Amino acid sequence: MAGDEPVSIWLRPERQERSGPGRRPGFSREQITRTAVQIADTGGVDAATMRRIAYELGTGAMSLYRYVPRRDDLYDLMIDLAMSEIELPAGPSGDWRSDLTLLAGQIRAAGLRHPWLVALLTSRPNLGPHLLRVHEFGLSALDGLGLDIDDMTGLVGILGDYVHSAIRREISWLEEAGRSGLDPERWKRDYIGPYVRQVVESGAFPLFSRTMLDSRTAHLTPGERFGHGLDRVLDAIAALITSSRSSRSQEG
Amino acid sequence: MAGDEPVSIWLRPERQERSGPGRRPGFSREQITRTAVQIADTGGVDAATMRRIAYELGTGAMSLYRYVPRRDDLYDLMIDLAMSEIELPAGPSGDWRSDLTLLAGQIRAAGLRHPWLVALLTSRPNLGPHLLRVHEFGLSALDGLGLDIDDMTGLVGILGDYVHSAIRREISWLEEAGRSGLDPERWKRDYIGPYVRQVVESGAFPLFSRTMLDSRTAHLTPGERFGHGLDRVLDAIAALITSSRSSRSQEG
DNA sequence: TTCATTTGCGTACATGGTACCTGAAAGGCT
DNA sequence: AGCCTTTCAGGTACCATGTACGCAAATGAA
Known part of the structure; x- marks a missing residue:
C-alpha cells in the first residue's frame, strides 16, 4: 500500500481535505518534512531516520507512511523545502x-x-x-x-x-x-x-x-x-x- | 581492532610480506577491491555489501576486516581502482x-x-x-x-x-x-x-x-x-x- | 446505531555494518 | 618432535534501518 507505484511524489498530492468519513489526519507532509530537515540540519542526514522523525513528532514510525510513500520521496520533499527558502526577486x-x-x-x-x-x-x-x-x-x-x-x-x-x-x-x-x-x-x-x-x-x-x-x-x-x-x-x-x-x- | 583510529587508508599499508610466524593471508586488498568493483558494476554500489563481497570470494564477511578497516575505506579503494584504469600519456x-x-x-x-x-x-x-x-x-x-x-x-x-x-x-x-x-x-x-x-x-x-x-x-x-x-x-x-x-x- | 473509510501505530522481518571470540594455520625455538 | 607465539578465518551476535502487515480507534454518512 505504501510505495507500490513508482510515481513522482510531485504527482502524489497529499490526501485532500475532503468531507467523507474516516479519521482526520493528525500530521501533514509539510510538518513531517520540516521535522526531518531540522534533524538533518543538526545531526546530519543519516540521523533523520523514520523512527527518529516519528519520535520527534511523538508518534510511531509507521504513521509517517500515511503521508510519505517512501523514504526517498521524503528526501525530495526535504530538498524542496530547503529550496523554498531561497528568496529571489x-x-x-x-x-x-x-x-x-x-x-x-x-x-x-x-x-x-x-x-x-x-x-x-x-x-x-x-x-x-x-x-x-x-x-x-x-x-x-x-x-x-x-x-x-x-x-x-x-x-x-x-x-x-x-x-x-x-x-x-x-x-x-x-x-x-x-x-x-x-x-x-x-x-x-x-x-x-x-x-x-x-x-x-x-x-x-x-x-x-x-x-x-x-x-x-x-x-x-x-x-x-x-x-x-x-x-x-x-x-x-x-x-x-x-x-x-x-x-x-x-x-x- | 578494526577502525579504531581514523587514519587515512592511504597511510595504512596492507600487512607486509614478512617472514615471521603466523598464518599466511588468503586474500588481499586489491582482490577484495576488485571483487567489490565487479559487484557494484553490475548490481549497483548498494549490492556490494560486505557479506556479498565475502560470498563472492568464498569466505565470511568478517574476514574482510583483516584487510579493510571500514566499509568507507573500501569505497576509497574502489574509487582508486576505477581511476587507475584511466590511461594518460x-x-x-x-x-x-x-x-x-x-x-x-x-x-x-x-x-x-x-x-x-x-x-x-x-x-x-x-x-x-x-x-x-x-x-x-x-x-x-x-x-x-x-x-x-x-x-x-x-x-x-x-x-x-x-x-x-x-x-x-x-x-x-x-x-x-x-x-x-x-x-x-x-x-x-x-x-x-x-x-x-x-x-x-x-x-x-x-x-x-x-x-x-x-x-x-x-x-x-x-x-x-x-x-x-x-x-x-x-x-x-x-x-x-x-x-x-x-x-x-x-x-x- | 451501524457501517464504510481512513488514520495511528505496534509487531515483525529482511538486510546492513561490525564487535567479539574461538579455533586453525604457520613458522621459530628448545 | 613438541611447544609457543603470532596471525588469519569466520561463526555468532548485536544493533540500526526501511517498511509490510494487521488491527484498533476515530469519524462522518446512512
Whole structure:
C-alpha cells in the first residue's frame, strides 16, 4: 500500500481535505518534512531516520507512511523545502551578472544552512517546484541577450555545476571531520596532514604540491574563495555570451 | 581492532610480506577491491555489501576486516581502482585543449564503465594516488601558459565540476530507472513524462518549458551532448586563459 | 446505531555494518 | 618432535534501518 507505484511524489498530492468519513489526519507532509530537515540540519542526514522523525513528532514510525510513500520521496520533499527558502526577486533586474551572483549567493546560503542539501540534490534527479523556480530565475537572467534556449540552459548548467561543487567542497571537509568527532582544524592536521605531507615529499605530483604549498588563496575565508571562483565562472559566461552572440549573428 | 583510529587508508599499508610466524593471508586488498568493483558494476554500489563481497570470494564477511578497516575505506579503494584504469600519456602534448579533451573523455569512459564512480567521488573527499595522478595531468596541460598555480587549479576545478556533473546527469536517470526495474525509456515516459507535461502545461516556468519543447540538442546522443558541453567549457577556459594572462602582464 | 473509510501505530522481518571470540594455520625455538 | 607465539578465518551476535502487515480507534454518512 505504501510505495507500490513508482510515481513522482510531485504527482502524489497529499490526501485532500475532503468531507467523507474516516479519521482526520493528525500530521501533514509539510510538518513531517520540516521535522526531518531540522534533524538533518543538526545531526546530519543519516540521523533523520523514520523512527527518529516519528519520535520527534511523538508518534510511531509507521504513521509517517500515511503521508510519505517512501523514504526517498521524503528526501525530495526535504530538498524542496530547503529550496523554498531561497528568496529571489520576481523578475530579472536587467543586469545578468548581478542576478546570477545573487542567485549563487542564495544557493550557497541554503547549502550552508542545510549541509545535506547539495549532497542530496546532486545524488538524485530532482524536479521539485522550488528547484524549478530557482532554475527559471537563472534562465530568466540570461533571457533577451540573444542566446538561444540551449545556450541559456548550458550556461545556467555550468553555473550550477560550479556552485554545487564549490559548496560541496566547502562542506564535505567539515562533515568528514564531524564524523570523527574531532574539530575540523585538528582533524585536518591529524588526518589529512600526514598524508598530504607524504605526497608532497614524495615529489610525484609537483603541480599538486605547488597548489598545497604556494597557494595564495589559502588564507581567504571560504566565502571569499567561493566568490573568487564564482567571478571566474561569470567571466567565462560573459565570454561565452559574446562569442555565442557573434557566431549567431554570422549565421543569420 | 578494526577502525579504531581514523587514519587515512592511504597511510595504512596492507600487512607486509614478512617472514615471521603466523598464518599466511588468503586474500588481499586489491582482490577484495576488485571483487567489490565487479559487484557494484553490475548490481549497483548498494549490492556490494560486505557479506556479498565475502560470498563472492568464498569466505565470511568478517574476514574482510583483516584487510579493510571500514566499509568507507573500501569505497576509497574502489574509487582508486576505477581511476587507475584511466590511461594518460606520460606528459602533456603542448596542446592543452586536446589534452583536456582526452582527459575528460577518459574520465567519462571510466564513469560509464563504473556507474557508481562519480557518485562516490563527489560524495566524499578523496585523495587517492590515482586521482592525484589524473589531477596532476590536468594541471600539467595548463602549465607553462603563464598562469599561476591558483588559476590553474581553478580552471582544472571548473573542468572537473562540469565533467562530474555531466556524467552524473548522464547516469542518474539510468540508475533511477533501474531502481524501478523498468527500462529507461519506459520509465522516463511513465514516471517523469506526466509530471513534466503538467509543469509545462501549467505555464509557470516558461523558459524551462522551452528547454523541454524547443531543445535542439534533444536528438543528440549522450556522448555528443557531453562533447558539446565540454567544448563550451573549454571555450570558457580559453577565454579565461587570455584574460588571466593579460591581467598578469599588466601587473608585472 | 451501524457501517464504510481512513488514520495511528505496534509487531515483525529482511538486510546492513561490525564487535567479539574461538579455533586453525604457520613458522621459530628448545 | 613438541611447544609457543603470532596471525588469519569466520561463526555468532548485536544493533540500526526501511517498511509490510494487521488491527484498533476515530469519524462522518446512512
